[in-house]
Amino acid sequence: MNLFQASPLDQWLERTLPAIQKPGRYVGNELNQVRKDWNSVPLHVALAFPDIYDLGLPNLGLAILYDLINKREDSLAERVFAPWVDMEAAMRSSGIPLFSLESQHPIRQFDILGITLPYETLYTNALNLLDLSGIPVHASKRTEEHPLIIAGGHAMLNPEPMAPFLDAVVVGEGEEAIQEIISTVKTWKQTSSPRSDLLNELARIPGVYIPGFYAPKTNSSGEYTGLKPLRQAATACIQKRIVGTLPDPVTDFIVPSIDVVHNRVAIEIMRGCTRGCRFCQAGMITRPVRERRVDEILNSLQTALDKTGFEEVALLSLSSSDHTKIKDIVEAIQNRFKEKHLTISLPSLRIESLSVELLEKLSGSRQTSFTLAPEAATDRLRRIINKPISDEALIDVTRLIYSRGWRVIKCYFMIGHPEETMDDVKAIADLCKRVVLEGRKFHGLKASLHAGISTFIPKPHTPFQWQAMDSLESITEKQHYLRGELRGPGLKMSWSDPQTSLLEAWLCRGDRQTSRAIYNAWKSGAKFDAWQDHFDFARWQSAFQEAGIDPFEFSHRVRSENEVFPWDHINIGVNKDYLLEDSKWSQKAELRPDCRENCYVCGILPTFKDTRRNNPGDHWGCPEVNTKKDKE
């Protein structure tokens, strides 16, 4: 029996799905799905988000690529997500390979499998996805018969832990790179040349990294000294890609037939951030700032609402209230869509840029809660992490929010910075209590504050990349203290699991050897590591041990200034010297306020000066190149 034929698969699904949780995850056919005729399109791309449908479907990166690829006449894009454990068991026991949602073709039959990896705890799921597709997990074992496996996303700014599993990595923004990759693969398909020729051509595309074209180098003491290019096409550094102008927003959002995490129109209103929070990797790797025009946002929203019937719009960016026209955007949406009573969410708000006027404008929408991220509760620590906001300013803002009718405020804090003391942790509890007392003035006991407590991870490409993580014991103790304090009427606390944070640190700071531990963990059953009820820390400890790696070297060793990091061959455009200088400013508790007002010459301008010259306009957030150093 050929299980790869669509009709036997249909029959199998009909028999199997009634016993499976949420069968809607596996059948596709949603409103706005794109279904092209397989045989009349020369190039087939499967786009994977390696977690369940419910989480992956609303992912904006995936939606952007799906839209862009399907707009090409010569290619189609179909979706695939990680099957939940019950479905995986059923598929494995029946020998059903992983298939796409649109045409139900086996993933193995696609030309390209593009995997989105926004965070590291998806790595074992990515391997599982390959295995379920019948594709060898190691790139070295794949042949011309297999799809090209490409990954992208924020976690790929240190691709080394996943390097042996990937044929290619897109570093940075993928909108233009994917077009060039598709054209290259299409041309190669018309030849009978080996896969290595294709990889050679792909290596010439800016922003595309071919891990197999490099080997790690070490010195006589066994210390890592960088990657050695093994082919002529392999450049010493891979500079991230950016787009000069944000592509048209997605309007044809797929409308799911089952509950997913977000049912909404998502419009990215700005990319990049100039606030310079020193712990924030996204803020460093997505520079420079580019804004979207108000009219473009409105017109896209109109089309998207017409096509989906959604009642919520999320205005996304790392810091939505920093868009220079944010008030105009919110006001225009309120005016144009008055009768729809839309919920407008601004998921990332800066306390400093949250004005009375913006709150007044938002108060006409159905937004149910506000999220603020002070991160630290003492001025000293705020200066160290470069997120200055006084208690008074925070209290003023929360008072404004409560006074305008909102009852719930979410506040995010981070614990575990090396300079943190117990006084800083206690200050978090005190500040939260002060906030909820403000709320009570307006809502009595119905006022609420949810504190989200995350753990500091010294992320690559940040000024804190030289630092060590706090110990597991210390994090546990601090969380325990806060849990004791943040309880009672109106107070709620959620926190990140310290062992999961530790694994994230190992994986985000790891080197190429780390791939062995990832493989071992997956082989011994690790998957859905981002899910608390599936995450097994002991399994990961054994996986590292079996690989002969001490992972605490990645997470808990303070680095010297001249250390070569496993991610140093990835050029994010911000200079390593700048990051080091900023880490020294941090040690002196010196602030670098929003660099849009005072450029600190981070290096991004000269890196992308041609892109800016070719895409002129007032959408750029950084000032013009105006310093001697920038002109060099």
Ligand code: SF4
């Ligand atoms: S170039 Fe200047 S303004 Fe732009 S991100 Fe870098 S430091 Fe900030």
